[in-house]
Amino acid sequence: VNPAGLKLKPHTATDFIGHHFSHLVLEEDLQRVSQHFSAARAGTPQRFEARVRDEGEKLLTMDISNLPIMVNGEIVGVFGIARDISEQKHFERQLSFNASHDRLTGLLNRVSLEDQLILDCHISRRRKRRLAVMCIDLDGFKSINDSIGHYFGDQVLIEVAQRMTQQVRPGDTIVRMGGDEFIVLLPDLLRDEDVVPVAERLMASIAKPYCIQGMDLHVSASVGITLSDGHIEQPMQLIQQADMAMYKAKQQGRNNFQWYTSDLNQRVCEHASLRNDLQKAIETQSFRLHYQPQIDARTGRVVGIEALLRWEHLEKGFISPAVFVPVAEDSGQIIPLSLWVLDTACAQLRQLGEQGVTGISMAVNISPMHFQRGQFVECIQTVLSKHGLSAGQLELEITESLLLHNVEQAIDTLHQVKALGVRIALDDFGTGFSSLSYLKRLPIDKIKIDRSFIQEIATDHHDAAITQGIISMAHHLSLTVVAEGVETASQVDFLKGSRCDIFQGYYFAKPMPYAEIEAFLSQPASHP
Incomplete structure (x- = not known):
């Protein structure tokens, strides 16, 4: 036994004498090591690995070679050489783990997904149980990365993974596909409906606030679910089905779960086609801006115009912003679109000024x-x-969705915009979740009453009372009130009687392209 061997336990030469090697080897490896020693004593050289403990009880992995010692053709003993490969084995284990696991969250990664899915299909088929596959995508996560940085986004992902792990069974699998998308495999379910409480627990857990360095951040989850009895030739189709259902959940307003149905295939193809067409339209600047006048309730004069994005597809015709804007938001295409709208609207306002049209805001x-x-x-x-x-x-029109993530930073940015002299209007007022609680803190100039309250104000006393309450509250806060969606004379009369400041709607003018708005603005006021 050389000096290196004396680092093992027992660790003196005397301690080795008369002892069997079983005193060194970890109990779980003992039977296998004994077989190797027996084979070496029988004359066959051996090479194997064994785990032993050193004098400090640290577990080591040894690469051992056993060679029979021959004297006059007779085996009289065994010569052993042991090499410490603990560091190498640790490195190999780390490489293996990194290959199959996500380094940020510690969850399995997409490389491991197919093998695990095949195994779960086999289990469900053999036990005649159901397999549920859930695709989970975080709502609002991109805005965290974009607004306050990837460090905060990473911390949210780490905690999301921990929360999700606490809500599933030990035999279930959670996979991080990349970004903010996760797959959950739930094998061995007795009934289809057993997946519902799991989905609800996951969504509720994810939706709780994330406090990171003193900031409360919020995300929610859109969940797509598909079910199988395990009898499927291509198990990865289940992932595609769950992904389709997840996009359906996004389209249904986020923070909900949806089931996969066969008709989703066609709808998903249409969504992908629209996204591709949208990218082409952005690259070729195929969009147009239409402008809708805003009318002063007292003078009948146009005091502003709102820029509204329009897209006329070469083959599909006019596509509503309600259809393509959500697609642009999901894909991130909304950023170049917003920049184009802002630049074009300002350029055309300057052109109006050069034509002598002044005193209006954009x-x-x-x-x-x-x-x-x-x-x-x-x-x-x-x-x-x-x-x-x-x-x-x-004038920038914002909605309360700006406040969903990092409220303090959003309010600070609004104050910086306000400091420039730019005016700020709160759009779709009355439909958000936080209007009253944050209204006094927002540096806004205007409130735009959502059209849903205006439509029935002449006949529905509830809408009338809400509208009058909004106008009164806004005036007490020294805010201007704009009524959207004004379409009838009776609505105009009611709003005038309620002291609304500005009207916008088809009763006065529809949104129109630049050439028409230029002509409209050159006419004298026709709505005193």
Whole structure:
């Protein structure tokens, strides 16, 4: 026994004498090691691995070679050489783990998904049970990365993984596919409906606030679910089906779960086609802006115009913003679209000024994703400077969805925008979740009453009371009130009687392209 051997336990030469090697070897490896020693004593050289403990009880992995000792053709003993390969084995285990697991969350990664899915299909088929596959995508996660950085996004993902693990059974599998998308495999279910409480627990757990470095961050989950009895030739089709159902959940307003149905295939293909067409339209600048006038309730004069995005597809015709804007938001295409709208609207406002049309503001809707990205304030400054506009000529229309993530930063950014002199309007007022609680903190100039309250104000006393309450509250806060969707004379009369400040709707003018709005603005006021 050389000095290296004396580092093992027992660790003196005397301690080795008279002892069997079983005192060194870990009990779980003893039977296998004994077989190797027996084979070496029988004359066959051996090479194997065994785990032993050193004098400090640290577990080591040894690469052992056993050679029979021959004297005059007779085996008289065994010569052993042991090499410590513990560090190498640790490295190999780490490589193996990294190959099959996500390094950030410790969950299995997509490389391991297919093998696990095949195994779960086999289990469900053999036991005649059901297999559920869930695709989970985080709502609002991209805005966290874009607005406050990837460190915070990573911390959210780590905690999401921990919360999800606590909500499933030991035999279930959670896989991080990449980004903010996860797959959950639930084998061995007795009934289809057994997946529902699991989905509900996962969604509730994910939706709880994430406190990271003193900031409360919020995400929710859109979940797609598909079910199988395990009899499927291509198990990965289940992942595709769950993914389709997840996109359906996104389209249904997020933070819900949806089931896969056979008709989803066609709808998903249409969604993918629309996204491709959208990218082509962005690259070729195939969009147009239409403008809808905003009318002063007292004078009948146009005091502003709102820029509204329009897309006329070469083959499919007019596509509603309600259809393509959600697709753009999901894909991130909303960023270049928003930049184009802002730049084009400001350029055309400058053109109106050159034609002698002055004293009006340009209202532009701001995407929450665009707003939450860094350099937003600098972007506004650059556009105003580029087109030679004063800050007071621009009005940004925001919605309460800006406040869903990192409220304090959103409010701070709004104050910076306000400091430039740009006006801010809160759009779709009354339909959000936090209007009253945050209204006093927002540096806004206007409130736009959502059209859903205006439609029946002349006949529905509830809508009438809500509208009058909003106007009164806004005036007490020194805010201007704009009524959207004004379409009838009776609505105009009611709103005038309630002291609404500005009207916008088909009763006065529909949204129109630039050439028509230029002609409209050159006419004298026709709605005193």
